[in-house]
Amino acid sequence: MMTKRLKVVWLGFLFSSVLVGCVQAPKPMYHWEAYERQLYENFKGGDGTNPEAQLLAMETSAQKASAAGSQLPPGFRAHMGLLCLKLGRDADAEQYLLAEKERFPESAQYMDFLLKRMKVAAK
Amino acid sequence: MRTVFIPRIARTFRLMTALAIGPVLVGCATPVPYDYTAFKQARPASMLVLPPLNETPEVIAPYGVLSQVTLPLSEAGYYVIPVGLMDESFKQNGVVNPAEAHEISSEKLREIFGADAAVLLKIKRYGTSYAVISSETTVAVEGKVVDLRTRQLLWQGSAQASSKEGEGGDQGGIVGLLIKAIVQQIVGTATDASYMYAGRASQRLLSPQKNGILYGPRSPNYQKD
Numbered sequence: 222m223m224t225k226r227l228k229v230v231w232l233g234f235l236f237s238s239v240l241v242g243c244v245q246a247p248k249p250m251y252h253w254e255a256y257e258r259q260l261y262e263n264f265k266g267g268d269g270t271n272p273e274a275q276l277l278a279m280e281t282s283a284q285k286a287s288a289a290g291s292q293l294p295p296g297f298r299a300h301m302g303l304l305c306l307k308l309g310r311d312a313d314a315e316q317y318l319l320a321e322k323e324r325f326p327e328s329a330q331y332m333d334f335l336l337k338r339m340k341v342a343a344k
Numbered sequence: 345m346r347t348v349f350i351p352r353i354a355r356t357f358r359l360m361t362a363l364a365i366g367p368v369l370v371g372c373a374t375p376v377p378y379d380y381t382a383f384k385q386a387r388p389a390s391m392l393v394l395p396p397l398n399e400t401p402e403v404i405a406p407y408g409v410l411s412q413v414t415l416p417l418s419e420a421g422y423y424v425i426p427v428g429l430m431d432e433s434f435k436q437n438g439v440v441n442p443a444e445a446h447e448i449s450s451e452k453l454r455e456i457f458g459a460d461a462a463v464l465l466k467i468k469r470y471g472t473s474y475a476v477i478s479s480e481t482t483v484a485v486e487g488k489v490v491d492l493r494t495r496q497l498l499w500q501g502s503a504q505a506s507s508k509e510g511e512g513g514d515q516g517g518i519v520g521l522l523i524k525a526i527v528q529q530i531v532g533t534a535t536d537a538s539y540m541y542a543g544r545a546s547q548r549l550l551s552p553q554k555n556g557i558l559y560g561p562r563s564p565n566y567q568k569d
Contacts, residue, residue: 250419250562257412260428261539264407295418296426303429327390327423330458335429 251294252286260300272307279304295325299332311339378555383498386491388460389561390423392453395431395442396465396485405470406442408542409485413463415543416550421563425457450492461498463550464488469504471538482506483541487549489557499557505544507537 259275279301286293302317315336322332393413396406410431414424433456439445446464453462469484484504491498552559552569559565 250421253415257415257543260414261407261411263428264411264431265404294414295422295424296414296428299426300428303426303432321426325423327458328425331425331429331456334456334458335433 250292252282252289252291253294254282254285256282256294256297256300263300263304272304276301276304276308293324295328296321298324299328302335306339311343315339378499380499380558382491382496383489383558386461386494386496386498387561387567388422388489388491388498390425390459391417391461391463391489391560392425392430392457392459392492393417393427393463393465394445395434396467397442397446398467398470400467400470402470402538405467405483405538405542408470408483408539409465409467409546412539412543412546413465413550416547417463417557417560419563420550420552420557421560421566423560423562425459430457450490450495454492459492462490462492464490465549468502470542472507478508480506480508481537481541482508483538483545485542485545485549501549501556503545503548505541505548507541 255278259278262270263275279297283293283297283301298317299321302314302321305311305314305317318332318336322329393410396409398405402408410427414427417424434440434445439448450462453459464487466486467484468486469482471483472479472481482504483506484502486502487500488497489499490496550557552563552565558569559567
């Protein structure tokens with residue numbers, strides 16, 4: 222009898238702990254998918270880094286986000302711009318940097334700095 | 345047997361009490377509350393994460409961490425200066441060493457990146473250490489948030505994540521332990537376990553929580569903490 226009573230008490234402890242926990246898991250603000258992994262691969266360089274393939278993966282990811290009505294995270298568009306720069310697609314790069322600036326006005330100063338540099342480099 | 349006759353209501357009551365006490369016992373630890381005066385005055389909207397200082401022999405460590413700071417900070421409600429471009433900008437300007445980046449004046453950093461605050465990280469541990477009994481993958485990071493407008497320290501903290509967490513139970517004797525250590529070591533390096541723990545450590549360090557950073561302007565929880 223005693224053990225049964227204890228079991229009920231223990232179940233209570235366990236169950237309520239699971240319910241309360243420490244961390245809430247709210248809905249993420251942004252669509253992440255493999256973005257951070259791509260940043261990592263890009264940093265590591267070497268064989269796994271192919272700007273063209275990365276750009277394609279990011280475009281696919283952006284389409285998925287848009288279909289799901291999710292937001293792309295800070296830096297996502299700008300990073301696509303960086304990949305375009307690496308591929309020599311300067312006009313596309315400019316568009317992505319401008320898109321970053323439009324979506325996140327906090328980036329304006331840095332995006333302007335990069336755009337200005339691109340223009341200087343192009344001359 | 346008296347207990348048989350305990351009314352159902354009494355048992356329910358006992359269960360309710362257990363439900364109420366459970367969280368208190370398990371709950372979250374309550375350390376000394378952090379002084380957020382400077383943070384609340386500054387209320388930065390954008391963060392520049394500088395290339396992390398590396399106190400470990402793992403060359404890849406700064407990138408393992410740097411690539412995984414955007415998520416927690418963005419989800420906390422901040423704009424994060426794109427880390428890939430930031431790294432590239434430094435390199436193009438001859439800044440190849442994280443320590444050099446940390447020495448650049450806040451005026452200069454603000455002029456280029458336009459961020460309100462800088463996040464300065466130091467990696468204390470990164471990687472898998474082999475031991476006879478068990479290998480362990482640990483990533484430990486220290487962090488500071490400094491206002492680039494006033495140079496004031498807004499927050500500092502540290503976090504770590506390790507493969508040792510949640511391990512235990514029967515290990516199958518000493519032979520089992522040895523095999524496990526070798527398997528862990530191989531798996532640990534092959535699948536880049538450090539990268540995974542770097543992600544966990546970064547999230548723990550840079551997510552709003554007790555004594556953690558505060559929510560930023562883009563979060564629905566902004567100024568509610």
